[in-house]
Amino acid sequence: MEKKNINGYTLIELGFRPDKWFQEAINHINENGLSDEEMMIYLEQFKSDPIIELHEKAVDFAINIKGENELEESNVASVVKTMNEVMKTPTVIDGAIMPDACPSGAVGTIPVGGVVVTENAIHPGMHSADICCSLMLSDYGKVDPKLILDAAHEATHFGPGGRSRDDQYRFPKELLIAFEENAFLNQKFMIADARKHLGTQGDGNHFLFVGTSKNTGNTVVVTHHGSRAPGAKLFKSGMKVAEKFRRKLSPKTLKQNAWIPFETNEGQEYWKALQIIREWTKQNHTCIHDDIADKLSIDVKDRFWNEHNFVFKEDDKFYHAKGATPLHKSFMPEDSDLRLIPLNMAEPILVVKGTKSDTNLGFAPHGAGRNLSRSQHRKNKGDKTIAEIFAEETKGLDVRFYSNEVDITELPSAYKDAKTVRKQMNEFGLGEIVDEILPFGSIMAGDWQKNAPWKRKK
Numbered sequence: 001m002e003k004k005n006i007n008g009y010t011l012i013e014l015g016f017r018p019d020k021w022f023q024e025a026i027n028h029i030n031e032n033g034l035s036d037e038e039m040m041i042y043l044e045q046f047k048s049d050p051i052i053e054l055h056e057k058a059v060d061f062a063i064n065i066k067g068e069n070e071l072e073e074s075n076v077a078s079v080v081k082t083m084n085e086v087m088k089t090p091t092v093i094d095g096a097i098m099p100d101a102c103p104s105g106a107v108g109t110i111p112v113g114g115v116v117v118t119e120n121a122i123h124p125g126m127h128s129a130d131i132c133c134s135l136m137l138s139d140y141g142k143v144d145p146k147l148i149l150d151a152a153h154e155a156t157h158f159g160p161g162g163r164s165r166d167d168q169y170r171f172p173k174e175l176l177i178a179f180e181e182n183a184f185l186n187q188k189f190m191i192a193d194a195r196k197h198l199g200t201q202g203d204g205n206h207f208l209f210v211g212t213s214k215n216t217g218n219t220v221v222v223t224h225h226g227s228r229a230p231g232a233k234l235f236k237s238g239m240k241v242a243e244k245f246r247r248k249l250s251p252k253t254l255k256q257n258a259w260i261p262f263e264t265n266e267g268q269e270y271w272k273a274l275q276i277i278r279e280w281t282k283q284n285h286t287c288i289h290d291d292i293a294d295k296l297s298i299d300v301k302d303r304f305w306n307e308h309n310f311v312f313k314e315d316d317k318f319y320h321a322k323g324a325t326p327l328h329k330s331f332m333p334e335d336s337d338l339r340l341i342p343l344n345m346a347e348p349i350l351v352v353k354g355t356k357s358d359t360n361l362g363f364a365p366h367g368a369g370r371n372l373s374r375s376q377h378r379k380n381k382g383d384k385t386i387a388e389i390f391a392e393e394t395k396g397l398d399v400r401f402y403s404n405e406v407d408i409t410e411l412p413s414a415y416k417d418a419k420t421v422r423k424q425m426n427e428f429g430l431g432e433i434v435d436e437i438l439p440f441g442s443i444m445a446g447d448w449q450k451n452a453p454w455k456r457k458k
């Protein structure tokens with residue numbers, strides 16, 4: 001039999017992309033002396049979808065933010081720059097930025113306060129690593145807020161890691177079954193984390209806030225946290241799968257904007273995993289709120305919640321929100337139409353309602369956003385002691401740090417001016433404020449690093 005002698009270049013000239021199968025195919029064709037016609041029939045099986053190119057021009061997006069001083073103007077310019085790269089991603093059809101937007105990661109990464117709409121594609125990098133970071137409010141009626149804060153302090157758990165075995169909340173059977181039935185979540189370590197992390201709030205700017213409703217005078221608790229280790233692990237697996245598709249389908253797409261096509265098995269399973277993690281996160285808030293009521297033998301009069309890091313589906317469109325509050329009813333069809341927007345520990349938490357427009361795309365801001373990076377904020381405090389800064393910024397409030405170490409990067413001055421955010425919400429049509437939760441006090445993780453066991457002198 002005549003020995004053919006093709007090589008990798010032959011396959012590339014025929015329009016194939018270099019891949020793992022190349023060597024095996026070259027050997028098969030050469031050793032069997034395939035004719036040109038036979039070779040083309042054999043190569044049929046390796047034909048792949050054509051490469052999907054980036055949009056030549058960034059898709060337009062709505063800018064619902066205005067810089068009101070030099071620092072804010074430079075922040076807006078950086079946010080617009082990064083969005084312009086994100087909007088070149090081939091699946092993207094629309095987008096928006098909110099008044100609390102700030103860059104997060106390399107240029108071309110969706111900013112915090114960003115909304116990106118895609119067609120038939122889920123982009124794990126666009127809902128952020130803290131999948132389903134969310135807020136829940138429970139109304140306990142006319143109860144002394146100090147009693148609620150004390151009970152909450154006993155009930156909650158902040159800091160890295162999870163709860164010890166004797167301190168865990170019950171992991172609902174339905175959730176366990178859902179984890180076990182999902183290809184992304186059915187992992188021993190994932191289920192172990194889902195048990196241990198239930199009823200935990202983590203660290204950073206996650207908080208438990210006690211306040212009073214301006215409308216009713218009732219005492220309420222608002223918690224802010226996400227999906228903890230189970231969500232972080234799902235994000236990691238999602239990014240890995242998306243990267244496999246990116247290499248095959250669209251190598252010019254930035255790594256952070258890789259996507260999982262919704263119609264594939266992986267896409268269907270990832271979508272289901274996101275919904276299960278959402279349920280887990282809701283339970284993560286609920287068990288703390290219920291425990292507070294149990295500790296005081298009181299009832300919960302009202303409860304609602306919303307996530308601000310998630311993907312919402314409408315027909316074949318996927319609305320990715322990284323730090324944006326979903327206003328649109330169909331994004332959360334089974335929940336109340338009230339949404340929560342925190343600003344900082346000394347400002348009221350806003351209770352908001354709203355509808356979709358061409359410019360808000362169904363979203364509102366998710367907070368005030370940071371003014372400066374954490375390290376810059378620390379430097380700006382000059383010679384003042386931590387105790388002085390803390391006293392100044394939390395006057396009249398009962399603010400506690402679970403680790404007993406104040407984290408000054410979480411005090412009100414770390415965040416943008418709340419008035420500006422409220423003004424821009426009004427100016428850009430980003431929801432209507434229907435109530436405000438006036439602050440009484442709050443609990444946050446605090447500075448865990450400061451007295452971490454590995455730093456303590458023996």
Ligand SMILES: Nc1nc2c(ncn2[C@@H]2O[C@H](COP(=O)(O)O)[C@@H](O)[C@H]2O)c(=O)[nH]1
Nearest residue numbers: 205207323342343344345366367368369415
């Ligand atoms: N009421 C409080 N709001 C706070 C506090 N710390 C931060 N924040 C606000 O939350 C948003 C959301 O932050 P993210 O982690 O989800 O991006 C942030 O922009 C602040 O405006 C607090 O202690 N109490």
Ligand SMILES: [Mn+2]
Nearest residue numbers: 133134224308
């Ligand atoms: Mn959050």
